[in-house]
Amino acid sequence: MAEKKQIPLRLNAKLYDAIAAWAEDDFRSVNGQIEYLLTECVRQRKKNGKYVSEHLDEPPELDL
Numbered sequence: 221m222a223e224k225k226q227i228p229l230r231l232n233a234k235l236y237d238a239i240a241a242w243a244e245d246d247f248r249s250v251n252g253q254i255e256y257l258l259t260e261c262v263r264q265r266k267k268n269g270k271y272v273s274e275h276l277d278e279p280p281e282l283d284l
Contacts, residue, residue, distance in 0.1 A: 229254070236250070239253055239254060
């Protein structure tokens, strides 16, 4: 398994509460949820060279 880096992270209380609730819905820890979200954002960025939508919980719009 790849080595994991520890970093300090400061979040405002509202953002933390939102991530904590989302993590609970997904049966993850807050740390696990943050890691999951960052991984998905990086994967999406590599895939199409675009930043992820500000609405992460909504499916992306399809360019048809």
